[in-house]
Amino acid sequence: xxxxxxxxxxxxxxxxxxxxxxxxxxxxxxxxxxxxxxxxxxxxxxxxxxxxxxxxxxxxxxxxxxxxxxxxxxxxxxxxxxxxxxxxxxxxxxxxxxxxxxxxxxxxxxxxxxxxxxxxxxxxxxxxxxxxxxxxxxxxxxxxxxxxxxxxxxxxxxxxxxxxxxxxxxxxxxxxxxxxxxxxxxxxxxxxxxxxxxxxxxxxxxxxxxxxxxxxxxxxxxxxxxxxxxxxxxxxxxxxxxxxxxxxxxxxxxxxxxxxxxxxxxxxxxxxxxxxxxxxxxxxxxxxxxxxxxxxxxxxxxxxxxxxxxxxxxxxxxxxxxxxxxxxxxxxxxxxxxxxxxxxxxxxxxxxxxxxxxxxxxxxxxxxxxxxxxxxxxxxxxxxxxxxxxxxxxxxxxxxxxxxxxxxxxxxxxxxxxxxxxxxxxxxxxxxxxxxxxxxx
Numbered sequence: 516x517x518x519x520x521x522x523x524x525x526x527x528x529x530x531x532x533x534x535x536x537x538x539x540x541x542x543x544x545x546x547x548x549x550x551x552x553x554x555x556x557x558x559x560x561x562x563x564x565x566x567x568x569x570x571x572x573x574x575x576x577x578x579x580x581x582x583x584x585x586x587x588x589x590x591x592x593x594x595x596x597x598x599x600x601x602x603x604x605x606x607x608x609x610x611x612x613x614x615x616x617x618x619x620x621x622x623x624x625x626x627x628x629x630x631x632x633x634x635x636x637x638x639x640x641x642x643x644x645x646x647x648x649x650x651x652x653x654x655x656x657x658x659x660x661x662x663x664x665x666x667x668x669x670x671x672x673x674x675x676x677x678x679x680x681x682x683x684x685x686x687x688x689x690x691x692x693x694x695x696x697x698x699x700x701x702x703x704x705x706x707x708x709x710x711x712x713x714x715x716x717x718x719x720x721x722x723x724x725x726x727x728x729x730x731x732x733x734x735x736x737x738x739x740x741x742x743x744x745x746x747x748x749x750x751x752x753x754x755x756x757x758x759x760x761x762x763x764x765x766x767x768x769x770x771x772x773x774x775x776x777x778x779x780x781x782x783x784x785x786x787x788x789x790x791x792x793x794x795x796x797x798x799x800x801x802x803x804x805x806x807x808x809x810x811x812x813x814x815x816x817x818x819x820x821x822x823x824x825x826x827x828x829x830x831x832x833x834x835x836x837x838x839x840x841x842x843x844x845x846x847x848x849x850x851x852x853x854x855x856x857x858x859x860x861x862x863x864x865x866x867x868x869x870x871x872x873x874x875x876x877x878x879x880x881x882x883x884x885x886x887x888x889x890x891x892x893x894x895x896x897x898x899x900x901x902x903x904x905x906x907x908x909x910x911x912x913x914x915x916x917x918x919x920x921x922x923x924x925x926x927x928x929x930x931x932x933x934x935x936x937x938x939x940x941x942x943x944x945x946x947x948x949x950x951x952x953x954x955x956x
Contacts, residue, residue, distance in 0.1 A: 524553035525598075529591060538586040543575045546590065560743055561695055562602070571597045590877055595804060602800035605784045609729060609757060617645075617699045618725065620693075622753065624734035625706030628761035628787065630659060632733045633703040634666035635795040636759070636786060645698040650690035652683035653677035653705040653719065655714070663703060670792055687725050702727065708745075715752050722753040724884060731758035732781065736763040750779040760798075761787040785835060842891050842899045845885075845931055886919055887927050893917040904930055 528549035530856035535542050547568045571593055580589045619636070623629045633649055640647045642738055649667055651674065653659035660676040675690035687702055694700050704721065707714035721729060732755045739940045749755060758776050763786050776783050780786050783798040891899060893916035898905055905913070905928060914921045 519856075524556060525550065528553055529594065532587060532590060535587075538590055540576065543572060543590065546575075546594070547572045550594065550762055567601050568595055568744060568796040571601075588823070598804045599800045602776070602803060609784055611699075612728065616695070616697055616726045618702065619699070620702045620704060620725065620727035620730050620753075621733055621759075622730060622749055622755075624708055624735070624738075625656070626707060627733045627738070628731040629706060630663050630703055631666065632759050632787060633663065633701050634672075634763050634783065635792055636731075637667070637672045637699075637701055638670045638792045639795050640699045641670060641784070644697075647699040647701070648673045648690075648694040648697050649677070650674070650687055650694070650702045652686045652690075652702055654683055654686070655705040656680050659703075659705070664790065680864055683928065684721055684724050687721060691725065696839050708928060715748070719750075719752050730754065731757050731784070732779075733759045733761055734776070736760050736787075746776070746779045750781070755779055755781040757781055757784040759783075759785045759787065773853060839937070842894070842902055842927070842931055845934055846887055846891055881924065883923065886917070886923055889917045890914075890927055891918055891926055902931055 528546060531549065532542065549567045550571065551564055552894065553624045553863060555561065574597070578589070578593070580586055582718055584592075609617075609619070612909075619628050621633055621636075630651075631655070637647050637649050649663060649672060651660045651663045657880070660678055660778070663676065664674055664900075673694070675686070675693050677686050677689070680686050683705065691700065699856050702721075702725065706715060707718060726831045732746060732749055734746065740743070746755070746758075758779075758781050760783055781836065783800075786796050786798050786803075788796055878921050889914060891914045894905075898909065905924075909923050910928075914924050926943050
């Protein structure tokens with residue numbers, strides 16, 4: 516789950532508003548204090564935290580509540596809008612030329628995930644029909660070219676690099692000659708720190724020589740507060756056109772990376788959400804904030820399903836959402852989700868699920884999927900349709916027949932019961948007014 520700690524903290528702050536008997540000035544101030552704590556714990560820059568929280572407080576206390584909207588709904592809407600504004604309000608996209616070659620130059624500090632990001636972006640554009648290539652100009656890090664060669668081979672994208680050359684500008688020029696006629700060329704540069712003057716000068720020279728259409732700053736989502744100083748130094752050296760925030764797949768606080776973006780004013784265009792080549796998303800502030808606040812991101816989920824060509828019959832979707840599904844139905848949905856990414860991240864895109872998935876449940880599901888298939892096949896049709904019929908003697912029989920343990924059979928049944936309970940809860944409560952607010956925002 517993207518920025519899990521920050522998101523769950525904000526979600527808990529909003530839940531207090533849901534449960535408050537009334538929304539008065541003290542409720543607003545308590546909400547603002549909670550948001551400040553959540554953002555500071557998420558490593559967001561103090562100055563930016565104060566700016567955002569001040570805007571939320573001013574709007575919540577001074578704005579006239581629109582007709583037909585409760586004060587509680589208006590308060591949630593203000594929080595949503597101000598957090599979205601902090602991240603850029605509208606989705607940003609790279610300024611791509613049609614009918615000509617687009618040249619993107621990737622820069623960042625050492626270890627920011629730049630080389631992997633180059634491959635992810637190459638894959639992203641390749642999947643959208645652009646003739647794409649990559650040039651490796653990193654002559655400093657041993658193994659940089661070999662790593663990129665391996666990744667490029669994996670996605671069948673051509674790569675140019677020279678393991679013997681020391682002149683990054685020369686490598687870039689040779690690569691551009693080789694890839695004349697391509698739609699998209701990505702240039703991976705050496706990682707550098709803001710105080711490494713020689714490398715900063717090399718980056719300036721490279722940018723002036725090849726004149727990229729855009730310089731993309733790759734920011735490590737786990738870097739913390741130092742991200743801001745690094746981002747400002749890079750921006751002064753070569754004006755940054757857009758930002759790719761990498762490594763937002765774990766429980767990283769991530770606020771430092773977001774602070775960096777706000778500091779230089781360049782929009783986030785992509786985020787890296789996992790270690791695999793396909794774990795890349797075009798960034799939408801409103802969808803991202805919706806996910807942070809526990810309201811999911813159905814748009815991204817639909818996009819992932821389309822890309823993976825996962826077909827789910829409408830009848831089964833209705834059954835799942837109503838909580839009336841069999842063990843076979845549950846297994847089939849887990850199997851279908853496998854190609855979309857980690858289960859917890861996928862469920863986090865569904866409104867109401869983001870912070871309601873029990874810790875460890877999805878990890879268990881991913882690890883046990885193959886065993887569960889065999890266990891389910893060892894059951895009778897009645898047991899698959901009505902798992903409640905599985906008493907201790909039947910569980911023993913199923914365990915023996917599937918070559919598994921009784922504990923593993925019970926684990927499957929426990930996951931099934933939890934899923935049913937979660938589906939019914941989401942359908943019953945579902946925070947409908949929040950969905951309405953977000954759709955109108």
